Amino acid sequence: MSREITRRDFLNGFALAVGAALLPPHLRSFGLQAGPEQSPDYYPPTLTGLRGSHPGSFEVAHSLRDGTFWESAGKPESTGEVYDLVVVGGGISGLSAAHYFRKAAGPKARVLILDNHDDFGGHAKRNEFQAGNRRLLGFGGTFSIESPAPYSAVAKGLIEELGIDVSSYSKYVNKDLYRSFGLSPKIFFDKETFGVDALATNPMPRIGGENETERAQAHAVDSFLNEAPLSEQAKADYVRLVVDKNDYLPGLSSDEKKARLARMSYNTFLADLVKVGPELVKLFQAVPQSLFGVGFDAVAAQDAWGLGAPGFRGMNLNPAPGKGMNRDAVPNEEAERYFFHFPDGNASIARLLVRRLIPEAMPGASSQDVVTARANYAKLDQGSSAVRIRLNSTAVRVRHEGDPASAKEVEITYARAGKVHSVRAAHCILACWHVVIPYICDELPEKQKDALASAAKVPLLYTNVALRNWKAFQKLGANAIYAPGGYHSYTNLDLPVSIGGYECSRQPEEPIVVHMMKTPCKPGRPARDQHRIGRMELFNTTFETIERNIRDQLARTLGPGGFDPARDITAITANRWPHGYSYEYNSLWDKFWLEGGETPCEVARQPFGRIAIANADAGAYAYTDGAIDQAYRAVGEIIKT
Numbered sequence: 001m002s003r004e005i006t007r008r009d010f011l012n013g014f015a016l017a018v019g020a021a022l023l024p025p026h027l028r029s030f031g032l033q034a035g036p037e038q039s040p041d042y043y044p045p046t047l048t049g050l051r052g053s054h055p056g057s058f059e060v061a062h063s064l065r066d067g068t069f070w071e072s073a074g075k076p077e078s079t080g081e082v083y084d085l086v087v088v089g090g091g092i093s094g095l096s097a098a099h100y101f102r103k104a105a106g107p108k109a110r111v112l113i114l115d116n117h118d119d120f121g122g123h124a125k126r127n128e129f130q131a132g133n134r135r136l137l138g139f140g141g142t143f144s145i146e147s148p149a150p151y152s153a154v155a156k157g158l159i160e161e162l163g164i165d166v167s168s169y170s171k172y173v174n175k176d177l178y179r180s181f182g183l184s185p186k187i188f189f190d191k192e193t194f195g196v197d198a199l200a201t202n203p204m205p206r207i208g209g210e211n212e213t214e215r216a217q218a219h220a221v222d223s224f225l226n227e228a229p230l231s232e233q234a235k236a237d238y239v240r241l242v243v244d245k246n247d248y249l250p251g252l253s254s255d256e257k258k259a260r261l262a263r264m265s266y267n268t269f270l271a272d273l274v275k276v277g278p279e280l281v282k283l284f285q286a287v288p289q290s291l292f293g294v295g296f297d298a299v300a301a302q303d304a305w306g307l308g309a310p311g312f313r314g315m316n317l318n319p320a321p322g323k324g325m326n327r328d329a330v331p332n333e334e335a336e337r338y339f340f341h342f343p344d345g346n347a348s349i350a351r352l353l354v355r356r357l358i359p360e361a362m363p364g365a366s367s368q369d370v371v372t373a374r375a376n377y378a379k380l381d382q383g384s385s386a387v388r389i390r391l392n393s394t395a396v397r398v399r400h401e402g403d404p405a406s407a408k409e410v411e412i413t414y415a416r417a418g419k420v421h422s423v424r425a426a427h428c429i430l431a432c433w434h435v436v437i438p439y440i441c442d443e444l445p446e447k448q449k450d451a452l453a454s455a456a457k458v459p460l461l462y463t464n465v466a467l468r469n470w471k472a473f474q475k476l477g478a479n480a481i482y483a484p485g486g487y488h489s490y491t492n493l494d495l496p497v498s499i500g501g502y503e504c505s506r507q508p509e510e511p512i513v514v515h516m517m518k519t520p521c522k523p524g525r526p527a528r529d530q531h532r533i534g535r536m537e538l539f540n541t542t543f544e545t546i547e548r549n550i551r552d553q554l555a556r557t558l559g560p561g562g563f564d565p566a567r568d569i570t571a572i573t574a575n576r577w578p579h580g581y582s583y584e585y586n587s588l589w590d591k592f593w594l595e596g597g598e599t600p601c602e603v604a605r606q607p608f609g610r611i612a613i614a615n616a617d618a619g620a621y622a623y624t625d626g627a628i629d630q631a632y633r634a635v636g637e638i639i640k641t
């Protein structure tokens with residue numbers, strides 16, 4: 001413990017040993033040998049404060065990265081367990097892999113899933129709050145079943161097998177609830193960025209707003225122009241941008257224009273081609289953060305066109321997708337219709353998968369009753385069960401027993417509660433984050449390790465704030481607030497979904513969960529640099545700082561509606577995801593994406609001996625269906641061996 005700590009900047013003040021003392025208090029108090037999960041009080045969804053990649057989940061992996069883990073780790077002790085399959089990573093990809101493997105190998109196949117977090121589901125994270133005798137649910141990560149491209153037959157098949165009828169969504173969502181109270185999307189202009197704190201109508205229909213009728217949209221534009229604290233010049237720029245049918249690249253064919261737009265950011269397009277002033281650039285800047293984790297300084301103008309950003313009406317661009325477009329920016333009606341939101345987001349998918357794998361751990365029988373089911377964490381890792389999920393366990397080494405070409409087994413070593421254990425398995429699927437794999441699987445070819453390492457993820461902060469009521473939102477007529485200069489860029493009232501005995505908040509006097517989203521990017525730099533710097537920022541930000549910023553932002557935004565943070569906020573869960581979305585390729589920096597050729601994810605996901613590689617990273621696609629598709633492929637590969 002007295003050893004000098006290097007690279008402190010990554011560590012948020014945590015020391016780099018695997019000792020029990022470093023466990024977060026909620027795990028420490030359970031006693032380590034019995035396994036904290038065995039306690040009836042063990043129920044991570046209700047924990048508040050810093051969640052997502054919570055303290056206690058990442059220290060071991062970071063010490064591996066820094067090359068210090070094995071200095072302080074004891075000799076691995078074999079548990080004596082032998083499995084047909086060990087899956088590293090208990091997110092949707094890992095859980096799906098276990099599911100597909102059992103379908104292929106039979107229900108008696110023995111499977112162990114390891115995850116470093118205190119809960120299963122990976123990014124599909126459930127948050128619960130208690131408001132009096134009412135339970136409120138929130139999503140701590142994955143929000144919904146949605147994808148820019150249609151779900152594959154495989155991914156759709158799994159959703160159906162889990163009993164989710166996506167077409168029934170309209171039965172559960174109260175689509176008109178907020179509209180019936182006169183609420184609509186707003187923009188919060190902050191004084192640091194725009195000179196004054198002010199709330200104005202959000203006129204952007206598709207990007208950052210809701211789909212509206214043309215009349216409502218025209219009305220929204222009118223209100224925006226009246227209310228926004230922008231200069232007359234900026235308002236004139238806005239009207240010109242939205243209304244004009246100028247061709248800003250005259251004399252070029254549609255393909256030539258798209259090729260140019262793919263290589264310039266939307267901010268450059270706005271400033272240099274449309275020649276709007278800096279106020280409008282600042283206004284639009286944060287809009288795409290929820291999709292890409294960066295603003296329009298790092299999103300190609302071609303992608304902005306695909307997303308429906310203004311300025312392209314007179315450009316005569318062929319509506320077919322252009323070369324190098326990000327899949328999020330390619331509109332697809334079939335995909336847009338395929339949408340389903342559970343109150344805890346896609347944590348319900350993870351919970352349904354767990355029910356399939358270990359029925360005793362998740363009471364109930366339908367995709368509706370899973371919403372209120374209380375998971376029994378004590379049942380996740382039972383010797384009597386063919387499938388076991390071992391939480392709070394970080395895989396630290398995965399290697400074949402002998403020559404990978406002929407080995408019959410893989411040894412998987414993991415750290416849990418300060419000790420290092422090993423198990424053996426006929427196969428291993430690495431469904432964890434790709435950047436971790438080179439540190440735990442040394443025997444992979446160097447080229448593959450480089451490709452895996454290049455998949456550094458997009459950092460995100462998904463914060464859930466439980467409020468006593470939403471009267472201030474009602475008074476201000478706001479249900480979704482875009483804050484281009486805010487600490488959190490988006491603040492949304494919970495999507496009103498009632499399902500399986502769970503009732504959403506229907507009256508402004510009732511408690512509710514408000515969802516806030518931040519991407520800690522650094523505009524002006526290449527996307528990957530922005531993500532790297534943002535990841536460090538998230539690691540180094542304390543909960544107290546996040547909380548102070550939430551209180552400040554909500555007070556300034558909602559104060560004129562009577563909001564008092566001290567009185568109205570009842571709990572905060574900040575889901576910190578320094579390793580968030582899978583990195584998706586970007587035509588501004590990833591040449592292969594624009595010009596063709598092998599992509600890093602294709603190199604990264606090659607099977608190696610008895611090891612296959614899953615995770616959404618394997619498709620460079622930050623969606624649930626990607627995680628499922630990659631699990632299916634990985635299982636197919638090991639079944640072949």
Ligand SMILES: Cc1cc2nc3c(=O)[nH]c(=O)nc-3n(C[C@H](O)[C@H](O)[C@H](O)COP(=O)(O)OP(=O)(O)OC[C@H]3O[C@@H](n4cnc5c(N)ncnc54)[C@H](O)[C@@H]3O)c2cc1C
Pocket residue numbers: 061088089090091092093094114115116117121122123124140141142143144145146147393394395396431432433436440460462577579580581582614615616617621622623624625626627
């Ligand atoms: C904040 C957020 C919101 C999102 N919203 C949506 C959405 O609305 N819709 C959608 O379709 N997709 C969404 N996505 C993307 C979607 O969540 C992911 O594509 C998908 O859930 C990823 O699943 P996965 O299993 O591949 O990875 P993960 O969920 O990341 O699971 C991998 C697991 O492996 C664990 N792990 C890593 N290293 C080790 C190790 N050494 N030992 C043990 N375990 C390890 C990780 O901690 C993690 O728990 C969102 C992602 C984020 C981050």
